[in-house]
Amino acid sequence: MVHIPPPLEIHDLTVSYDRKPVLYGVDVVVEAGSLVGVVGPNGAGKSTLIKTIMGIVQPNGGWVKIFGQPYRKAVTRVGYVPQRESVDWDFPVSVMDVVLMGRYGHAGLMRRVSKRDRRIASECLEKVNMQPFSDRQIGNLSGGQQQRVFLARALAQESDLYLMDEPFAGVDAATETAIVELLRDLKERGKTLIVVHHDLSSAREYFDKLMLLNMRLVAYGEMEETFTPDLLQKTYGGRLTILSDVAGQAAGRSEFEEEGNPKL
């Protein structure tokens, strides 16, 4: 049998900003076709994990492999939805321009965008119901619409592994349902999705697997095994755990107390 490397393999990953550790010793293997929710309190390092996987942030130790390769070699197989606040929405580009950026990985740095690229971009906008807005400047969109533009751009990347940082932030219920359907559809087609999510109550129905994160990997596995009071308590549970002591030392106690409440 031929060994097929998993979409994502992380080994003993440690990341810090200015010597302040944010993630330590994360070890995880995500299998193909998984729909994984990443949950944890604010400042748990969820965005940092995504950014490290993508090579945006350099780790201090450990490694990440994507389909068995270092990130650089697997660039075109990864689609990315950043946190909405991470870009400047006054930037002079239209909705279509943004979605076309998702095609650049395929088009190469110099080749012009082809008719096919435009058609794919247009179809992706259709899938998130944003086709009628394709000529709008991105700043004239509502928060939920902006989120859907990002989603369309990720779809246009036609990747095998998707990394999404809070795609549900600031969207209304209808959009949320539409996005969930989209995620399920991608999963059916054998894609792997890793989605940072904030709302624990809906995480249970949206995802198949859960990654509980709070500076360390608390747990990773099937929903039934990970969505337990014990593990959730360990992830969010304030000062009762050993974790929070470490967190308290690193991040300052007051910050942790304010932000450490689970939304249940």
Add this chain to the structure above:
Amino acid sequence: MREEFFPTFDYGSVFVDPWWSGFESTFQVVLMGFFVCLACGVIGNFVVARRLALVGDAISHSLLPGIAIAFVFTSSRSLPAMLIGAAVAGVLTTVLIELIHRKSRVKPDAAIGIVFTTLFAVGVVIISIWLDNVHLDADCVLYGEIGLVPLRESFILGGANLGPLPIATMGAVALLDILLVIVFYRVLLVTSFDAGLARSLGMPVNTTHYGLMIALALTIVAAFEAVGVVLVVAMLIFPAVTAGFFFERLPALLFGVAPLSLAYSLGGFHLAKWLDCSIAGAMVVTAGALFVVAWFFGPKGGLVYRSRALGFLFTASKQKISPQIVG
């Protein structure tokens, strides 16, 4: 001080005579102004879109020590040496700003302030120690001498006289900027808009940033002797923000640079003829006036289009596409 601020306006002496009796020098000054605005406007669009307008200001000031050191080493106003000195100073400025911002608690705007004032001061010190008696006077560095450009030595290439050297250099830099933007358009676009996506596409984000800063430094140094380091900042920022009241996409903003440059250059030249004042100053005043016009009447976010009383016609047509339904 002269008696009246506004001399009597005489159409003939302001608009006709300069072209009639002194065509060559008029043409050269206007062309120089056009090249300056063109080069600065093209690079400036990316500077503004990346919210680096202050960094542009910082680089323009910290070129002083770069130029001064180049001057000390070569003891002449050799252009290649000055360009290299300026490029080094430009990169040093950005590296220092980022270093201070990343490795300390100092906020980016404060880091910019620290770096450029220090470098500028180093330039002032160098000039006052070693270059006191040579011609690199502060007024020229600060405000430029675009009116004197026609008097500079000619650029001779293969026996053909291509006009004064500063114009040839500025034209070459403008052409270089335009070519760079055309060739690296996508990389510039994506790294400016979303560095995360750019990295995820394997684009060289940091290299692009420093490349842009080098191009910015070269543009500023080629432009500074015409308009000075202070006014050059205006030329970086005005075209982008003025066109922004008319267009919402980067390519359109970039194309808007050419007509605006022509307007700044011609408008500034004739305003200066009328008021008998600094041409570079008059160019910036023209740019400022055009900005105000755009701010009032521009269809994208201009005040008139925003105000309810006058704007109902325009908003009525806009509202047709506004309602959104999510499926």
